[in-house]
Amino acid sequence: MKKARNGIFPFLIMICFLLAACGKTTGTDGNVAAGVTAAEEDEPAATVTPAPTAGPDETEDGPGEDAVSADNADSVSTDSVSIDSVSDDSASENTASENTASENAVSGNSASDNAAGAADKPAEKEPDLSRVTEWEKPRTMYASVRVNLRKGPSVEYRRVGELVRGEEVSIFGQDAGGWYELLRGGQICFVCNSYLAETPPADPTPVPVPETTPAPAAPTPAPAPVVSAPAGVVIVGDSRCVGMREATGGGGVSWICENSKEYEWFKGTAIPQLDAIVGKGTKVVICMGVNDTDHAYSYAPLINQKAAEWAARGARTYFVSVNPVGDNPYTNMDNVVNFNNIMINNLSGVKYIDTCNWLIANGYVCNDGLHYDPTTNQRIFSVIIGSL
Numbered sequence: 001m002k003k004a005r006n007g008i009f010p011f012l013i014m015i016c017f018l019l020a021a022c023g024k025t026t027g028t029d030g031n032v033a034a035g036v037t038a039a040e041e042d043e044p045a046a047t048v049t050p051a052p053t054a055g056p057d058e059t060e061d062g063p064g065e066d067a068v069s070a071d072n073a074d075s076v077s078t079d080s081v082s083i084d085s086v087s088d089d090s091a092s093e094n095t096a097s098e099n100t101a102s103e104n105a106v107s108g109n110s111a112s113d114n115a116a117g118a119a120d121k122p123a124e125k126e127p128d129l130s131r132v133t134e135w136e137k138p139r140t141m142y143a144s145v146r147v148n149l150r151k152g153p154s155v156e157y158r159r160v161g162e163l164v165r166g167e168e169v170s171i172f173g174q175d176a177g178g179w180y181e182l183l184r185g186g187q188i189c190f191v192c193n194s195y196l197a198e199t200p201p202a203d204p205t206p207v208p209v210p211e212t213t214p215a216p217a218a219p220t221p222a223p224a225p226v227v228s229a230p231a232g233v234v235i236v237g238d239s240r241c242v243g244m245r246e247a248t249g250g251g252g253v254s255w256i257c258e259n260s261k262e263y264e265w266f267k268g269t270a271i272p273q274l275d276a277i278v279g280k281g282t283k284v285v286i287c288m289g290v291n292d293t294d295h296a297y298s299y300a301p302l303i304n305q306k307a308a309e310w311a312a313r314g315a316r317t318y319f320v321s322v323n324p325v326g327d328n329p330y331t332n333m334d335n336v337v338n339f340n341n342i343m344i345n346n347l348s349g350v351k352y353i354d355t356c357n358w359l360i361a362n363g364y365v366c367n368d369g370l371h372y373d374p375t376t377n378q379r380i381f382s383v384i385i386g387s388l
Contacts, residue, residue: 124151124157124158125152125157126152127151127152127153127157127188127190129188131153131175131176131177132153132173132174132175132176132181133173133174133175133176134172134173134181135171135172135173135174138170138171138172139170139171139198140168140169140170140171140198141168141169141170141171141180141196141197141198142166142167142168142169142196142197142198142199142200142201143163143164143165143166143167143169143191143195143196143201144165144195144196144197144201144360144361144363145165145195145201145324145326145333145360145365146162146163146164146165146326146327146333147162147163147191147192147195147333148161148162148191148332148333148334149161149162149163149182149184149189149190149191150189150190150191151189151190152190153175153177153178153179153181153190154177154179155334155337155338157190159334160184160187160189161184161185161189163191163195165201165365166200166201168200169182169191169196170182170183171196174193175190178192178193178194179191179192179193180192180193180196192333192337194337194356194357194360195324195333195360197360197361201363202363232279232281232282232283233252233253233254233282233283233285233385233388234253234254234255234256234274234277234278234282234283234284234285235253235254235255235256235257235285235287235384236255236256236257236266236270236274236284236285236286236287236288237256237257237261237285237286237287237288237320238257238258238259238260238261238262238287238288238290238291238370239259239260239370239371240287240290240323240369240370240380241255241257241287242257242258242259243370243371243372243374243377244377244378244380244381245257246374246377247374247375247377247378247381248377248378248381251381251385253385254277256270256273256274257287260291261288261291262288262291262292262295263288263292263295263298263299266286266288266299266302267302271302271306274306274310278310278313278315279313279314279315280313280314280315281314281315282310282313282314282315282316283315283316283318283388284307284310284315284316284317284318285318285319285320285353285384285388286303286317286318286319286320287320289322289339289343290322290323290325290331290336290368290369290370291330293322293331293335293336293338293339294335296338296339296342296343296346297342297346299343300342300343300346300347301346303317303319303347303350304346304347304348304349304350307348307349307350308349311349316351317349317350317351318350318351318352318353318384318387318388319343319347319350319351319352319353320353320355320384321340321343321352321353321354321355321356321357322336322339322340322356322369323336323355323356323359323366323369323370323380324336324356324359324360324365324366324369325366325367325368325369326365326366326367326368327367330368331369336356336369340354340356351387353383353384353387355380355383355384358383359380364376364379
């Protein structure tokens with residue numbers, strides 16, 4: 001029996017070796033599989049498409065794999081549509097953004113343009129026609145000088161035309177401020193009433209002379225009546241005063257005047273000279289402004305101040321209007337009217353002498369409002385002295 005066991009033992013050992021060899025082979029395969037699994041766990045999981053399962057309505061002869069393929073195709077198509085949709089949405093958003101930007105740009109330009117227009121050109125106001133008294137019948141009137149027509153009854157309104165000297169017009173009403181209302185080209189417009197009259201301005205009518213008869217010598221104008229100047233008169237001014245002084249030979253008054261002078265000369269030169277001589281009974285006559293009609297608001301307060309100081313000494317102050325102008329390259333009738341109105345409304349303790357309307361009413365015309373002929377200068381001097 002012991003001997004049998006010894007015979008079997010080697011056989012068992014061989015079987016063990018065989019079993020061990022088989023186990024090693026199995027273990028190797030298992031290790032390899034395990035190694036693959038471990039490696040795959042370190043990598044992103046692969047997408048595995050499950051095998052199609054036939055639904056309750058599907059048969060092997062039915063849609064089968066084609067149906068799955070179609071579903072996949074639909075899935076791909078859906079993805080494509082989704083991508084397109086995103087692209088379209090993006091395009092839409094971009095388009096909306098571009099449109100918005102474009103609209104904002106247009107809006108910005110529009111706002112900028114409106115802002116610039118408000119600074120160089122303010123919105124034009126409409127005239128208050130409720131202040132106009134309409135007449136039952138139009139009146140025929142004539143322009144005394146060349147004068148502007150305006151959209152409303154003041155120099156603040158836009159110029160819409162002009163009347164030439166002697167032009168006949170029909171007046172339909174009058175504004176509360178005095179301006180006349182008329183029609184020009186079917187449009188309502190206004191003209192300053194100071195420059196219209198019910199009769200045409202007088203023009204000398206030449207007498208026809210036969211060719212065989214020599215023309216008579218032009219008559220010598222009669223000298224203007226001489227008005228005795230009261231004592232203590234001092235006339236201060238620009239070229240107007242220089243012309244009157246020369247035409248009257250001084251006229252028995254004192255003069256402080258120079259050609260082409262303006263506000264700074266009046267303030268810095270004329271007033272110090274006046275301060276040195278003004279006393280009880282002095283009559284100070286100021287003729288300034290035609291050379292700088294835009295300085296009315298400088299002249300008025302200064303003259304008021306000095307008039308009060310001179311009144312305390314027993315003197316009296318007068319201001320003479322700027323005279324009418326014609327084709328003057330430096331000013332126009334609108335400026336003259338505006339200057340005179342400012343002085344009338346702002347002078348205090350000063351008597352205003354209106355030579356402007358006197359000259360218009362009597363048909364005297366001078367383009368620059370300064371350089372009149374000697375006879376006219378004598379008459380202007382007489383008007384001034386007669387108003388003291």
